[in-house]
Amino acid sequence: xxxxxxxxxxxQEGKILLDGDVFRHxxxxxxxxxxxxxxxxxxxSKAYFVELVDVQKKAATAIVKNVRDIDPLPEPHIHIALxxxxxxxxxxxxxxxxxxxxxxxxxxxxxxxxxxxxxAISENKFKRWEKIVVSATxxxxxxxxxxxxxxxxxxxxxxxxxxQSSAQGLFMYEGETQMSLRQATHAxxxxxxxxxxxxxxxxxxxxxxxxxxxxxxxxxxxxLGEQVLRVETACVAxxxxxxxxxxxx
Numbered sequence: 001x002x003x004x005x006x007x008x009x010x011x012q013e014g015k016i017l018l019d020g021d022v023f024r025h026x027x028x029x030x031x032x033x034x035x036x037x038x039x040x041x042x043x044x045s046k047a048y049f050v051e052l053v054d055v056q057k058k059a060a061t062a063i064v065k066n067v068r069d070i071d072p073l074p075e076p077h078i079h080i081a082l083x084x085x086x087x088x089x090x091x092x093x094x095x096x097x098x099x100x101x102x103x104x105x106x107x108x109x110x111x112x113x114x115x116x117x118x119x120a121i122s123e124n125k126f127k128r129w130e131k132i133v134v135s136a137t138x139x140x141x142x143x144x145x146x147x148x149x150x151x152x153x154x155x156x157x158x159x160x161x162x163x164q165s166s167a168q169g170l171f172m173y174e175g176e177t178q179m180s181l182r183q184a185t186h187a188x189x190x191x192x193x194x195x196x197x198x199x200x201x202x203x204x205x206x207x208x209x210x211x212x213x214x215x216x217x218x219x220x221x222x223x224l225g226e227q228v229l230r231v232e233t234a235c236v237a238x239x240x241x242x243x244x245x246x247x248x249x
Contacts, residue, residue: 001039002030003138005145008042011064016040016050019059026052027060037065045070045143070143074247076193077103078239079167081157083113083202085231087125093235094129097146098136100239101247103195104147110154112204118151126150154210158199158217167195171214172238173221174205174228181238184222185245196246198238202231 004026010017018026026032034055040048040062047070050062080097084090084107097105109116126148133146152160161169168188170181188196199219206214211221224234 001037003039003041003047003141005134005138006040006042008044011042011048014064016048016062016064017059018062023059027055041070041138041141041143043144045072047141047143070141072143073101073103076196076246078242079104079106079195079197080235080239081106081108081161081197081199082231082235083108083110083154083200083206084115084121084151085202086114089230089232090129091132092232094132094146094148095136096232096236097239098133098142099140100236101142101243102146102239104149106149106157106160107151108154108157109151110201111207111210113202118153121151155213158213158219161197162217164195164197166193167197168193169197169199169219170238171199171219171221172201172224172234173211175211175221177221177223179220179222181222181224181241185241189245196242198242200231200234200238
């Protein structure tokens with residue numbers, strides 16, 4: 001069944017107004033006509049099974065036939081702190097992170113990131129990532145949009161992480177490490193945590209200064225194995241492993 005994301009403010013007294021980009025996508029791109037049935041997802045973690053009853057030139061109305069609750073993302077929530085890679089790779093990482101149940105992505109600039117200044121990430125580029133989040137949410141049917149935070153710099157993000165009292169961090173590093181991801185996740189299983197932050201470098205990894213800064217902030221380097229993974233592979237692999245270790249029944 002097709003699903004589409006709408007603002008919860010559009011739901012009023014058993015009817016849902018479709019206009020703007022949502023209307024163009026449903027009735028223009030997907031060619032839904034009067035009498036069509038589909039689900040509309042909202043930020044209140046609800047799925048509305050609707051029937052399209054009135055289609056005009058610039059808007060349409062759907063009536064609610066049934067409502068079901070969508071389970072919220074279980075804890076601990078997965079946060080990916082990502083040194084901004086090439087934009088095409090970022091597109092893929094955003095999409096797959098939504099599908100794998102990642103709570104939030106925190107992009108940051110670093111010594112070896114694809115862009116060195118936050119201003120190099122245009123508003124249009126950020127909006128494209130937001131649209132990818134919505135599209136992937138519709139496809140997989142999760143009940144909330146993945147949070148995509150504004151880009152920041154490396155040290156500021158580490159400081160932000162340190163303010164999260166219920167969070168633990170994993171610093172993924174392709175260089176020499178003393179702990180594997182398996183050892184790290186097993187150590188965390190006995191702790192009561194609400195968030196797991198995974199720090200991942202872009203194509204160039206992390207500089208020596210950044211590695212030392214991580215260690216100073218009690219983020220020890222952790223290995224994902226002997227092979228050096230591309231950034232998009234590392235993100236998908238890590239999100240999958242964390243989901244398996246902490247979130248699956």
